[in-house]
Amino acid sequence: MSTDAEFADARRIPPIPPHPPVAPAPDEDPHTAVLRRRVPAAPPVPPAAPPAPPAPSAHHPAASVPPPGPARPAVPPRPTAPPPGPAGQPAAFRDTAAYHLARSQDLWHEPHERAAATPPAPEPASATPSAAPGSRPPTPAAEHPPRPPRPRTPPPPQTAGGVPAPSPRPAGTGRRPGARMITAAACLVLGIGLLGGAAAGSWLTATRADGPPSREAAFAKGRDAWHNTPVDTLFPRTVEGLGIGPGGADRTWSRIAVAPDGGCADAYDAPLAQALARAGCVRLLRATYLDATRTNVITVGAQTTEADLAGMLALNTRFSTQSLGHRTDLMPLPYAPKGTPAERFGRAQRASWTVRVLTDIPVVVYAVSGFADGRTVAAPQPAEAATRAGATTAPAESGLGHDAKDLADRVAAAFRTASGIPGKSAESPA
Known part of the structure; x- marks a missing residue:
């Protein structure tokens, strides 16, 4: 004899085959048909019975009572046996809790699944079955419409080796639209970045090229300015000086002669030539100007040296500390070509002068002035002293x-501009 303890463990319960379809009795509730014993229903009404009573009211279904009819003979209830179980199972097994729990698995499924799994029971011969006394009348079918069965996804096809075969891609489909859009956006951003970087690089390069050069580059370029720059740029034909004359008067100078470029031999008196000898001489350029009153003549010269940055700094320091620019024996010589207003401009006519040793380019600029009528000057005076207020x-x-x-x-500024250096340096006249 088997007990409930033998089947308490669900893992030891043998598989139970599906039970045969059993139509619920008219007086049974389909939700509790498995968990309670079946109550025998009244026998069906013979065909000669009176018509069925009207449908129960929607508000009081329990109060509907069929109309009285002819007395029916009492029929003893038929003993109902429990539904047969699977073959080979004893009757005691069907009385256990595990057996009833196994048979109640249909209650956990959806109604449409139970309907699909259980075929419909055959309808009784009568159009309207009679309800047993004390039982709930049957619910019309319209109140609970059956749900359509859920579509089941067919299993994926498998190959001969049991491996699921890849699902075929529909014809004409390629990469997802989202991936294409992302790729296109990335290419667009990359292209814009490359173009922006190229433009920024060009702008930075142009800015660097337009900006001032380095000190070494400007110094090297200044050494070649004498032959890379037109003479009219280094020595303009006309120079306007607004408010720079005595008492703030305007001055105008016109170029009357330009000496051929050459060396420094015989261009200076011996003391000045000796003072500039340490810097060396590459080329010497000279030009002579006449003021607007045709009274004063001025010779301007520019000597390109062989010295480096340190050599030019040392030469400027020597001229400044030793006051070489104030010595009358170091005055430059004038350039007085024949047939010009400056032909009588000689050593005795020199009245004022200045010597500038530039430190940012290898150039020494000087200027010497005198009277155009050939008068002599007994006491020449340096330009820095002659331009002081009250002189x-x-x-x-x-x-x-x-x-x-x-x-x-003006000539020093022209040489600096030709070397790529804007403005003026901080050196003082020698």
Whole structure:
């Protein structure tokens, strides 16, 4: 004899085959048909029975009672046997809790699944079955419409080796649209970045090229400015000086002669040539100007040296600390070509002068001025002293000091501009 303890463990319960379809009795509730014993229903009404009672009211279904009919003979209830179980199972097994739990698995499924798994029971011969006394009348079918069965996904096809075969891709489909859009956006961003980088690089390169060169590059370029720059740029034909004359008067100078470029031999007196000898001489350029009154003549010269940056700094320091620019024996010589207003401009006519040793380019600029009528000057005066406020000497009052100083400044600025250096350096006149 088997007990419930033998089947308490669900893993030891043998598989139970599906039970045969059993139609529920008219008086049974389909949700509790498995968990309670079946109550025998009244026998069906013979065909000669009176018509079926009207449908129960929607508000009081339990109060509907069929109309009285002819008395029916009492029929003893039929003993109902429990539904047969699977073959080979004893009757005691069907009385256990495990057996009832196994048979109640249909209650956990959806109604449409139970309907699909269980075929419909045959309808009774009568159109409307009679309800047993005390039982709930049957619910019309319209109140609970059956749900359509869920579509089941067919299993994927398998190859001969049991491996699922890859699902075929529909014809005409390629990469997903999202991936294409992402790729296109990435290419667009990359292209814009490359173009922006190229433009920024070009702008930075142009800015660097337009900016001032390095000190070494400007120094090297200044050494070649004498033959890379037109003479009209280094020595303009006309120079305008607004408010730079004595008492703030305007000055205008016109170029009357340009000396051929050459060496420094016989270009200076011996003391000045000896002072500039340490820097060396590459080329010497000279030009002579005449002021607007045709009274003053000025010779401007520019000597390109062989010295490096350190050599030019040392030469400038020597001229400044030893006041070589203030010594009258170190005055430059004038350039006085024949047939010009400056042909009588000689050593005795020199009245004012200045010597500039540039430190950013290898160039020494000088200027010397005198009277165009050939008069001699007994006391020459340096341009820095003749341009001071309150000076009453002949070079100061005639403006010869201003002529020498301002023309030397203009020529030095022209050489710096040709070397790529804007503005002026901080060195002072020697």
